[in-house]
Amino acid sequence: MYQNPRATVLCVDDEIRSLETLERTLDEEFDVLTASSAEQAMALLEEYPVHAVLCDQRMPDETGVEFLARVRERWPQTARLILSGYTDSEDIIRGLNEAGIFQYLTKPWHPDHLLLTLRNACQMIALQSENALLATEMRLTAPQAEAQVQAKKDRLRQRFDFSEILRSRESPLNALCEHVAQVAPYDISVLVTGPSGSGKELFARALHYNSLRADKPFVVENCGAMPDELLASELFGHRKGAFTGAINDHIGLFEQADGGTIFLDEIGEITPAFQVKLLRVLQEREVRRVGDSQRRPINVRVIASTNRRLEEEVRAGRFREDLYYRLAEVTLELPPLNQREEDIPVLARAFLDRAVQAFDKPVDGFSDEAMMCMQAYGWPGNVRELQNEIRRMLVMAREPLLGADLLNPRVLRRCVDGEAAPLLAEVADLSGxxxxRVEQLEKQILRETLIRHRWNKSRAAQELGLSRVGLRAKIERYELETH
Incomplete structure (x- = not known):
């Protein structure tokens, strides 16, 4: 992970409202600089160290690709991203080749996706710097550098060992991890299915780092929402001059992964035409770069993932049956987080520990109410949504104990309404x-009401028919004042 928890992002857009929206979205996690023109942005780049530049494509003075091409010449180590309301494939290809962009994002963008993309971009820059430093060390002290590389590989193996996958002792993942551990050493293609955010890439990496290919590359490509021309260039490579904007030869990811593993994320999104091209590569075990007649042999293990039901897609005629069987020699189905309720405390505490380290903001943990609310919520965004929620809770916290009032309203509503309400009722031991018993019930009703109103005492008192003084007295009597 990138070491600076507050990496600097420069946003460039001639529309002031767009800049304001971007700044509000990013400023919790990044130091944000804004510029309304290319020249203003260049001045900021001269003055500040910038990790990533997020630039609009269509601006009055010059296009985003043209501006990022200049940035690439002066600051090649800065990640470059395009944000545009247009999806012209020629612009995308020119951006990849001339400006070396990390990602081409389309408007309207989703905040979580934008944050994740920028987080990955800053991580890439940190890793590139680390690799450059490592290369220098290898030239100076080869034996020492070789030992460092081996140590890094050992840490990766340990990090992605199946015993390190976060889960409880009674987790539904236990049997799945045993199954994956059995499959990992064998050179067989694997299809990982499950909802978005459930950890499909984590299991793909675990498969790779527990295989005989662990010392070779592991490369990733997200196949979703990408034009066929661009996807072919990314996976298979292209020759210089193969199309407009192809100013250099480009080695595709299949060749880059030679000897290792390629992970094709969102495989269910590729078009029928591209399915034919991919099937040919998998059958013949060789690739032909776009614009080239030469075929190059490849030796890769393919792991694919999707949140679709590919069997249904095959029956509907939207996905080739022969490609499906090539990809799904073994199928692993990851359960959503709402089917892993017992894992939520383990995950939550681990994510909190990571966030505490990243933000350097120590806390004592979660209140009982907060943990029960997290277990009651359905988490449609799965593990990724839980991790983001905990990071946000830590940022907003003012007390050492993270209470339920810090949770998003949608989580609180599920906690105190409907089917989840009995969870809080279990807190009281109705005996005596x-x-x-009445006092226990009264204490509980007070707690639930305060949680629902995020500890706004005026609103809670109004709902309960109490004065603020009366509510304060009851809070003190039952020792509920922890916020």
Whole structure:
């Protein structure tokens, strides 16, 4: 991961409202600089160290590709991203070749996707710098550098060992991890299915680093929402002059992964025409770069993933049956997080530990109410949504204990309404005299109401028919004042 938890991102757009929206979205995680013109952006780049530049494609003075090409010449180590409301494939290809962009994002963008993309871009820059430093060390002290490389490989193997995948002792993932561990050493293609955010890439990396190919490359390509021409260039490579904007030869990811593993994410999104091209590569075990007549042999293991039901896509005629069987020699189905309720405390505490380290903001942990609310919520975004929620809670926290009032309203609603309400009822041990039981119920009703109103005492008092003074007295009596 990139070491600076507050990497600097420069946003360039001639529309002031777009800049304001980008800044509001990014400033919780990044130091954000904004510029409304290319020249203003160049001045900021001269003054500040910038990790990533996010630039609009269509600006009055010059296009985003033209501007990022200049950035590439002066600051080649800065990640470059295009943000555009247009999806012209020629612009995308020119951006890849002339400006060396990391990602071409389309408007309207989703905040979580934008944050994840920039996070990955900054991580890539940090890794490139680390690799450059490592290369220098290898030239100076080869034996020492070789030992460092081996140590890094050993850490990767340990990190992606199946025993390190976060889960509880009773987790539904236990049987799946045993199955994957059995499959990993064998050179067989694997299809990983499951909803978005459930950890498909994590399991793909675990398959690779527990295989005989662990010392070779592991490369990733997201096949979703990408034009066929660009996807062919990325996976198979192209020759100089093969199309407009192809100013250099480009080695595709299949060749880059030679001897290792290629992970094709969102494989269910590729078009029928591209399915034919991919099938030919898998059958013949060789690639032909776009614009080239020479065929090059490849030796890769293919792991693919999708959140679609490919069997249904095959029956509907939208996915080739022969390609499906090439990809799915073994199929692994990851359960959504709402089917892994017992894993949520383990995941939440681990994500909190990582966030504490990244933000250098120590806390004591979660309140019981916060943990119960997290277990009650359905997490449609799965593990990724849980991780983002915990990072946000830590940022917003003012007390050492993260309470339920820090959770998003959608999580709180599920916690205190409908089917989830009985979870909080379990807190009270309804025993003792009638008076004691009534007091336990009263304490619980107070807690639930305060949580629902995010500890806004005026609103809670109004709902309960109490004065603020009366509510304060009850809060003090039951020792509920922890916020």
């Amino acid at each position: 005299t009638l008076k004691e």
